[in-house]
Amino acid sequence: MKSTEIGCHFLLVGLVFSFSFCRTQQDVLQVSIVPDAPKKNIVTSYKGFDKGGNTTIAFDAENSYKWSGHSPYATDSWGYFNVYGEEIPYIKRDRDLGQTFTYTDKIPKKLAAITVCTGYGTNAVRPNMYHKSISIQIFEVSGVPSFNNNGSDSSVSAYHGFPHNRITDSISHIRDDYFTGEVYTSIGLFTGAFFPGKKEFGLPDNNRVVPADHHLLKGKYLRFELPKNNAIVLYPERKYAFLIMIDKIGNDCGFTLANNYKGSYLGGHAIRRDGSGSFPPVPADPQKNFTDAGNAKSLSSAHFPSDFKKRTSIPPGTNGYPDVDTWRDLLFMIEGQ
16 A cells, blocks of 8 residues: 655766656645544544543653652653552553544445544644654454453452552542454555644744644644545445554654543544553663663563564554543544545
């Protein structure tokens, strides 16, 4: 599915001339901000969202520990606990985000575009996200999601989730629930797109840093238009999924997606690809540097493989921390033709 650019070079009178067989916009993924939610050719959608939260797509080179205790290094207070109530520090993990959905039209249609929306929290678009290359992966989904309560029920606090410190405060037992039982088969990977720049958001296109919670960054519709020559066809009563990803690791890169924590879309649920795909997160020593030999396994677990093919072969999944794929639904619109 990935388009290929073919280049040629000619040497003439000591000068090198270079050109490429032009890839038109119809050959690669296009991402743009659209002023309103698309209304034409919509085959399924979910419009719910919460005005808060930071459900983030991230591929960030700046490491931090997820831990509510003291560390001489960067930390984000969070809570991941074992069955004995002991907190387990780990290194913040990279994340792709997406959603499963069910196609219910009576006739097959070609998948044309997917629209999502930036979130309304404090971290809508991070300062170095503009113009970064982004991609989208499409899956066909089989199997039936099976609910797993992670060993906690109404009589037991969740083993991880909000609030940050389970030792001093209880966590609702639903916060660590997750789904198993679904199989994700990749049927398309589309690249070549770039995250919109400041001008597209209505901001001055200068070198001034824009706060991640600027009001013009929130609630913006991002439309992913697939190449016209893509071969993905949606068939009645089948389930599909998409994952949106930042292609390359970078400092202060990431953006949030609007979603409803207690979603009501019956045809699917939010999903994520998380770090190396291993669960639970590999424990780390927060008293040592991230690159210390003792943290090698945790650091490897936290980040996507550098090989893009290996990264996209990791199936979506979670073990309930955070609870992205159990209760949430992203705001999304699927266009078919």
